[in-house]
Amino acid sequence: MVAQPPGFEPSDDYAAFTHLTVPNAALYRAVMQAFMAAKERFTVHLRPEDVQSALPAERRPADVEDVAKALDSLVGWGNLRADPDTARVTAVEDFYRKRFIYQLTRAGEAAEEALCAFGEALGRRGALQAVALHDIVTQLRALLVLAAEPAPDPTRTHLTLDALSSRFAALAENARAFMGSLQRTIDLHEVEVEDFLAYKDRLIQYLERFIQDLITLGGRIALLLTELDDVEPLLRLAAAREAADASPGEAENAEKAALERWRDRWAGLRAWFLSDAQGEGRSSQARLLRGQALGAIPQLLAVVRLLNERRSGRSDRSADFRVLARWFAEAPDDAARHRLWRTAFGLYPARHLTVDADTLTARDADPVAPATPWERAEPLRISPQLRRTGSYERRGKARKVEDRSAGRRELAELAARQSAQITEARRRLVTHGQVRLSDLGGLDPVTFGLFLQLLGDALATWRPGMTRTEATSNDGSMEIRLALLPGGGQAEIRTPDGVLRGPDHLVEIHDITGGSGR
Numbered sequence: 056m057v058a059q060p061p062g063f064e065p066s067d068d069y070a071a072f073t074h075l076t077v078p079n080a081a082l083y084r085a086v087m088q089a090f091m092a093a094k095e096r097f098t099v100h101l102r103p104e105d106v107q108s109a110l111p112a113e114r115r116p117a118d119v120e121d122v123a124k125a126l127d128s129l130v131g132w133g134n135l136r137a138d139p140d141t142a143r144v145t146a147v148e149d150f151y152r153k154r155f156i157y158q159l160t161r162a163g164e165a166a167e168e169a170l171c172a173f174g175e176a177l178g179r180r181g182a183l184q185a186v187a188l189h190d191i192v193t194q195l196r197a198l199l200v201l202a203a204e205p206a207p208d209p210t211r212t213h214l215t216l217d218a219l220s221s222r223f224a225a226l227a228e229n230a231r232a233f234m235g236s237l238q239r240t241i242d243l244h245e246v247e248v249e250d251f252l253a254y255k256d257r258l259i260q261y262l263e264r265f266i267q268d269l270i271t272l273g274g275r276i277a278l279l280l281t282e283l284d285d286v287e288p289l290l291r292l293a294a295a296r297e298a299a300d301a302s303p304g305e306a307e308n309a310e311k312a313a314l315e316r317w318r319d320r321w322a323g324l325r326a327w328f329l330s331d332a333q334g335e336g337r338s339s340q341a342r343l344l345r346g347q348a349l350g351a352i353p354q355l356l357a358v359v360r361l362l363n364e365r366r367s368g369r370s371d372r373s374a375d376f377r378v379l380a381r382w383f384a385e386a387p388d389d390a391a392r393h394r395l396w397r398t399a400f401g402l403y404p405a406r407h408l409t410v411d412a413d414t415l416t417a418r419d420a421d422p423v424a425p426a427t428p429w430e431r432a433e434p435l436r437i438s439p440q441l442r443r444t445g446s447y448e449r450r451g452k453a454r455k456v457e458d459r460s461a462g463r464r465e466l467a468e469l470a471a472r473q474s475a476q477i478t479e480a481r482r483r484l485v486t487h488g489q490v491r492l493s494d495l496g497g498l499d500p501v502t503f504g505l506f507l508q509l510l511g512d513a514l515a516t517w518r519p520g521m522t523r524t525e526a527t528s529n530d531g532s533m534e535i536r537l538a539l540l541p542g543g544g545q546a547e548i549r550t551p552d553g554v555l556r557g558p559d560h561l562v563e564i565h566d567i568t569g570g571s572g573r
Contacts, residue, residue: 071166073132079125085114086125087134090159091167100156102140126157134163185268187226192272194219195279202289213293220320227327230344237351255359262348269348271516273341274527274534276328278567281531290317330530342529476501481533481566484509489538489561492546503550509535509564527567536563 074083089109093101103123107115116122129135140154159167197215201207237258294313301309327340379399386392396402423432480502498506512526513535523538543559 070132071134071160071162074129074134082114082116082125083129085110086122086129087163087167090135090157090163094159094164100138100158102156106157126155129163130157133160134166136160184226184229185265185272187222187229188268188272188276190222191219191226192275192279194222195276195283198283198286198289199279202283202286207289207292209292209296212289213296216289216293216317219324223320223324223327227323227340234344234347234351255355259352259355262352266345266348267515269341269345270512270529271526273328273345273529274512274531276341277339277529277531278527278534280325280329281567286321290314290321293317328531339530345529477505480505484533484564485566486562486564489536489563491540491543491559492548492557492562493544493559495548495562497549500551503548503552503555506548509533510537513537532566532568534565534567536565537561538563 074080074087077083086106089106090101092109093105101109103119103126106126107119107122110116110122116125126135126137130137135157136159137155137157140156194215198212198219201212201215291314294310294317297313298310330339330342382395383392386395480499483498483502484506495506509526509528512528513524514537516524516526517537521539523536525534525536527534538561540559540561545556546559548555
């Protein structure tokens, strides 16, 4: 690679990545990292000897001239800029010597930042951030306070929305990265078996703890988002404050573009925690994440069971194939191998192509030379139907296109009935104040199923020593409050499928969407 003269700026926008694909790429990467480290210390210019001393010992050339050549090559690719070093000139002869100081160019700095981001993305495992859920609840409550004010402060509004957006973006990105790394762990990709067995218990506990926090805090967030039904004025205040710093060329459309960005962020936040209420059946991302996390626990346990079976010597398909391969290798002749093949796989030749003893005898009595023309050879008699149609089967008329309108209508009616049943179940479950579990009486299957979901969400948040708790359904439509009832005895809830028995509690159920109770 021929070095370009100092000060040369390439026209190619991607020339700053050339040093990754040439010989001595490791040295060029180390040099650029030394310049990035110097930038963190607010050092702008570096001399060749400064770069040499900053290089790690395993990458450091013995001669400073080798470092200077590497610097000149990076100048040629546009990563660095070289300026004459006049600070050390003490005589006229020094002006004629090649002395330069080097600094990062804009393209070189951007290339290093891109490489750092690439490395971080490859190594990111992600996390399920329960703390972010708490922060989102805090910021949403602050927005509720601002929305209630007659004239919200633009600075506080913008800072609150910005903090909410940042925490939510971090939560979503880390959750996506963690679930991807978790699936690779389940598939035993990029992980050692011994390492997986060592930390499996901590991983399962980590998932269970996040699921409990997601049940509790996800419902609260859904409730707060429902209460923030008119957030448009706050979004406009944040967009106007962002547009105040726009450059003169972009000031005209800056506020409109900023408002669209804030609307998209708010729509994404709602879609993450609120399920679709328009009947389209779209589940919230939080609910999907909860389902994936719950499903990952039995998958992890299945992987552990499989690994334990392999380590204990139990047979599986891969072990069976290895034994079969050894049998093939130990077979005395080809006939034995053919018998083993037929026994193991049950694959036999096609009957209509069988060459039996009579066929061989006829060929021996009247051999046919390979060069015999078709017209002189013995004719092959076939069925006339096969000659006409190419098949022995009789073909009837093509089937008509099936009319599925009745089926679609039946499915629509079924969906409407199910929606009406769920609405009626919500209405029946709503209580006006606290009631005992034993006073709920008999419940139909749909109402009982909805009640079990609410009761499970409440019990999932129960901790030792607690006497009361509250939880919200996954879609944020219902809220349950459960309180301990000392000496309350046993409660019975009768359904057509059986009787549910358990300790009696005080329960209070609200329909957040505004439905009336029984």
